[in-house]
Amino acid sequence: MSQLITTPHFASPDEFYASLIAVHEGLTEVESAAFNARLLLVLANHIGNAEVLGEALKIAASPR
Amino acid sequence: MQERYPLAFKLYPYQRSVDQDAITPARHKVIIVGGGPVGLACALDLGRQGIAVLVLDDHEGIGQGSRAICFSKRTLEIADRYGCARPMLEKGVVWNVGKVFQGDHQVFSFNLLAESGHKYPAFINLQQPYFEKYLFDQIVKEQAKGAPIEIRGKNRLDAVEVKADHTVLSITTPDGPYELEANWLIGCDGAGSPLRGMLGLGFEGREFQDSFLIADIKMPASTFPTERWFWFEPWFKSGASTLLHKQPDDIWRVDFQIGWDVDRTEELKEENIRKRLDAMLGPEADYELVWSSIYTFQCRRMKDFRTGRVIFAGDAAHQVSPFGARGANSGVQDVDNLGWKLGLVLRGQAPESLLDTYNEERIHGADENILNSSRATDFISPKSKISHIFRNAVLELAAHHPFARALVNSGRLSLPCVYDGLSLNGTDALEGGPACARVGSACADAPVAGGYLLESLGGDFVMLTINAGAPENVEADGIVARRLALKTADDPSGALAARYLGTAQSAVYLIRPDQHIAARWDQFDAAALRAALLKACGKAKK
Numbered sequence: 001m002s003q004l005i006t007t008p009h010f011a012s013p014d015e016f017y018a019s020l021i022a023v024h025e026g027l028t029e030v031e032s033a034a035f036n037a038r039l040l041l042v043l044a045n046h047i048g049n050a051e052v053l054g055e056a057l058k059i060a061a062s063p064r
Numbered sequence: 065m066q067e068r069y070p071l072a073f074k075l076y077p078y079q080r081s082v083d084q085d086a087i088t089p090a091r092h093k094v095i096i097v098g099g100g101p102v103g104l105a106c107a108l109d110l111g112r113q114g115i116a117v118l119v120l121d122d123h124e125g126i127g128q129g130s131r132a133i134c135f136s137k138r139t140l141e142i143a144d145r146y147g148c149a150r151p152m153l154e155k156g157v158v159w160n161v162g163k164v165f166q167g168d169h170q171v172f173s174f175n176l177l178a179e180s181g182h183k184y185p186a187f188i189n190l191q192q193p194y195f196e197k198y199l200f201d202q203i204v205k206e207q208a209k210g211a212p213i214e215i216r217g218k219n220r221l222d223a224v225e226v227k228a229d230h231t232v233l234s235i236t237t238p239d240g241p242y243e244l245e246a247n248w249l250i251g252c253d254g255a256g257s258p259l260r261g262m263l264g265l266g267f268e269g270r271e272f273q274d275s276f277l278i279a280d281i282k283m284p285a286s287t288f289p290t291e292r293w294f295w296f297e298p299w300f301k302s303g304a305s306t307l308l309h310k311q312p313d314d315i316w317r318v319d320f321q322i323g324w325d326v327d328r329t330e331e332l333k334e335e336n337i338r339k340r341l342d343a344m345l346g347p348e349a350d351y352e353l354v355w356s357s358i359y360t361f362q363c364r365r366m367k368d369f370r371t372g373r374v375i376f377a378g379d380a381a382h383q384v385s386p387f388g389a390r391g392a393n394s395g396v397q398d399v400d401n402l403g404w405k406l407g408l409v410l411r412g413q414a415p416e417s418l419l420d421t422y423n424e425e426r427i428h429g430a431d432e433n434i435l436n437s438s439r440a441t442d443f444i445s446p447k448s449k450i451s452h453i454f455r456n457a458v459l460e461l462a463a464h465h466p467f468a469r470a471l472v473n474s475g476r477l478s479l480p481c482v483y484d485g486l487s488l489n490g491t492d493a494l495e496g497g498p499a500c501a502r503v504g505s506a507c508a509d510a511p512v513a514g515g516y517l518l519e520s521l522g523g524d525f526v527m528l529t530i531n532a533g534a535p536e537n538v539e540a541d542g543i544v545a546r547r548l549a550l551k552t553a554d555d556p557s558g559a560l561a562a563r564y565l566g567t568a569q570s571a572v573y574l575i576r577p578d579q580h581i582a583a584r585w586d587q588f589d590a591a592a593l594r595a596a597l598l599k600a601c602g603k604a605k606k
Contacts, residue, residue, distance in 0.1 A: 006465045013470040014439050017458075021442060024450045032450040063460040 004055040065218055065238055067123065072193040075125040075200050078218035084242040089232065092118045093410065095246035097221050097259050099123070101132070101192060102378030102395035103252035104199040108146050109403030111206055111213035112523075115410055118244075120235065124217035126200070129355050130191040130280050132392035133311055138480040138506060139396045140184035141579070145523050148202035149184065152195065156188030157310050162292040164472055166459045168299035172469050173291075176477070181559035182509040183516040187477065189311050192392065224249070224262050224374075231373060248406065249374045252395075257380035260366065269364020270438065272385065273324040274445040277303070279337050280355040284314045294474040296444075296459055302340035305444050307474075315354055318344070319386075321445060328358050361385045363434045363441070369398075370423045377402060382430035387440040387475030390433040397480060398426050404523065404577035408601060413543055418602030421488050429481040436476045443473035480506040483580060490574065490583030490596030496567030497584060507579045510560040512550060517560065520548055523577045525600070527593060530560070531570035534588035540597045545574060576600055 010016055024032050044053055076099070083090040094110055096103045099121030110117045135152065143149040160177040163170055176186040203213050222241070223234040233244045251259040260267060293308040300306075303320030310316055320340055322331060330336060337356055342349065365382035369375060378395030402422050408414035446452040461468035483489065483504035492503040500508055510517045521528070525545035527538055531552055538545045552561050565571055572589075574582040574596045583596035598604060 006467050008467050008470040010467070010470055014436070014473060014476065017454075017471050017473070018439050018442070021446075021451050021454065024448065027450070029449065059461070059465065063457075064464060 002049045002052050004052045004059070006059070065122070065220060065236065069123070069127040069129075071123065071125045072128040073126045073197050073200075075197075076121070076215045076217040077124045078238055079216075080237075080239055081216060083244060084237065084239060086242075089243035089245045091230070091245040091247065092116065093246075094118070094248045094250065094406070095120060095233065095244065096250045096252055098251070098253035098380070099126075099215060099217075100252060100254060100378070101196050101199065101392050102380075102399060103250075104196055104203065105142075105146070105396050106250055106252055106377060106399045106403065107213050107215070108148075108199060108203055108206065109399055110406065111203065111211035112146065113403070113407045114212065115407060116212035117214070118246075119213070119215040120219040120221055120233075121215065121217055122220035126193045126196045128193065129357060130193070130278075130311060130315070130317060132192040132195070132389075133189050133309065133317055134389035134393075134477075135188050135190055135195065136389060136393045136478045137182065137184045137186050138478075139393045140188065141509065141518050142396055142400045143198075144183070144519060145579075146199070146202055147205070148198045151198045151201070152190055153184065153188060155194055155312050156190040157290055157312055158185045158188050159290050159292060159310065160186065161289070162294065162474075164459075164462075164474055165293065165295040165298065166456075166463070167297055169463065171296075171459055171463045171472065174469075179559075181511045181555075181557055183518065184509070187389065189309060189317075191311055191313075191315070194312070195392070221253075221259060221262075224259065226263070226372065226374065229373060247373065248410075250402075251374065251376040251380045252378050253380050255362075255379040255383045257376070259374075260376065260380055263371070263374065265366055265371065267364050267366055267383075269362055269383070269434065271362045272360065272441050272445060273447070274304075274441075275322055275324060275326055275328075275358055275360045276386075277320045277322050277331055277337065277340070278355070278357045278359065279318045279320070279341060279353060280311070280315050281318060281341065281351040282313070282315050282354050283349070283351045285350060286314070286316065288316065296455075296474075298344070300343040302343050305474075306344065316351075322358075324360075326358070331358060332356055359386075361441075363438045365427070365430045365434065368423055369426055370419055375402065375406075375419065375422065377426075381426070382434065384433050384437040385441045386437075387444060388433070388437050388477055389475070390437055390478045393478045394429060394433050397429060398422075400578045401426055401429075405602075407577075408543070413541070414601045414603065421486070421602055424486055425483050425488070428483060428486060432481045433478070440473045440475045444475075482506075488576075488582065488600050488602065490599050491592060492584060494566075494568055494571050494584040494586055496565075497571060498563060498566040501564050501573070501581060501584070503581050503583055505581050507575060507581060508563045510555055510563050511557055512554045512560060517550075518579060521575055521579055525577060525582075525597065526575045527588075528564070528573040528575055529571070529588065530564055530573075532572050532587055534572060535590075538590065538593045538597060540594040541601075541603065543597060543601055545593070545597055574600065
């Protein structure tokens with residue numbers, strides 16, 4: 001059974017975050033939202049596993 | 065002469081020098097412009113090597129205001145070599161725990177004390193004037209032992225003329241102007257460097273559109289723990305973010321992020337600062353406002369830190385945001401890098417081109433600091449709506465999911481940079497050797513019989529052998545690397561082996577005077593060592 005990883009897993013967290021913010025530079029709010037949607041779908045496909053995706057949806061819906 | 069700021073310590077009152085009566089300008093080997101922490105550290109480094117050095121400062125001592133308050137382990141280690149780390153540690157506040165808050169709840173806390181077996185802690189908090197005072201006190205001690213260091217107060221550099229092998233300086237004093245000549249001129253005159261301006265040299269980079277209000281408050285009765293507390297969007301609404309950090313003398317540093325478009329005069333009125341503080345601390349809090357200031361910041365650097373016989377160090381050469389303690393700490397590392405190189409060049413033991421590697425290595429360091437400090441600033445002060453949304457999403461997740469804590473960036477605290485892949489590096493041929501001791505790294509401390517590794521290294525070239533045979537010295541072109549022979553058993557805690565052997569059985573390290581690793585092998589090889597020693601002195605055949 002696969003499980004969602006919620007412990008630190010980024011190879012280079014600051015670098016990833018900086019490139020994520022940089023890619024949004026100059027986008028309108030709608031463009032930014034569309035970009036995020038595409039990014040999410042790409043990553044979700046990479047994960048594939050329904051259980052893991054379900055868990056991720058749950059966390060994002062109520063982070064607390 | 066107008067004072068630009070009030071003094072915390074008057075240390076070098078103006079005295080007329082014989083140079084002011086000279087018919088032709090007196091020639092000095094090294095002149096340092098600026099008597100701040102970087103200028104004083106530079107004078108100390110060179111003076112301890114017996115190099116005559118003159119410091120010119122337009123004031124008569126150390127300015128007021130806590131300014132840089134966070135000094136890193138590496139700065140303490142360098143100060144230890146200079147002989148003035150003990151008073152820093154005695155006066156300084158040692159802290160390890162940091163807490164990050166959002167609104168009214170704690171997101172997470174961290175502890176910097178990851179490793180034991182180091183002589184110095186990860187950080188101490190100490191007001192900048194104390195650091196400068198301890199450097200100055202050490203200069204006085206070295207002068208008493210014969211170190212040729214001179215500091216001239218109220219000597220303001222007004223103009224500089226660059227010649228092929230020296231500079232001509234026009235100085236203003238309370239007794240009027242005079243001229244001096246310098247074989248080497250070192251600009252340590254701060255972020256606004258007048259010297260840089262006089263030479264018309266650029267200072268390119270980014271300006272951040274935000275301002276921060278610093279309030280130093282004295283709270284003898286405070287029960288706040290000795291921790292770094294950082295609030296994103298605090299519930300008390302005194303700023304978009306707020307930092308609370310303890311200094312010596314019952315003083316707390318409070319930093320409020322107050323936005324770009326502010327009326328400085330209005331914001332700096334005590335009644336207005338108190339409104340912010342009272343909202344944060346509660347109306348019954350008892351405190352005295354000791355110092356306040358508003359700062360905005362830039363992340364930028366000079367294209368080159370060396371132009372001919374003029375060299376820049378510290379904030380004059382590069383400027384970063386304060387998040388991460390990378391200002392004064394990186395300036396001290398500049399000096400640490402420059403001192404031994406200039407020493408070798410002045411003694412005729414290395415070519416002038418060795419100083420180009422100061423430029424190469426410290427630009428590498430400055431770029432790393434600028435990158436880290438820009439990223440922290442972008443996180444603390446998001447510059448677009450989407451960036452703000454991501455930032456708050458990270459904080460929300462981080463309270464419950466450890467992965468997101470890695471993304472929370474309220475300042476990545478300064479570590480010495482590794483000179484990966486740069487010109488002075490020699491062979492890295494220690495199979496199984498730990499990455500933290502790869503060529504280019506600053507040596508990590510470790511306990512050894514009777515003390516610590518770094519204090520046994522001192523400030524000369526050293527051949528460190530661990531479980532390996534070697535002669536007592538290696539020499540190339542008159543430069544000597546003295547052997548420091550250790551065995552695994554010299555450190556029963558195992559830290560020495562973990563930090564320098566990894567899975568290797570034995571090791572031979574060539575270590576530079578600034579305690580960066582120049583090359584490493586598993587066994588002694590005379591020819592390889594000599595070649596690495598020459599390369600580390602900039603004498604490798606190209």
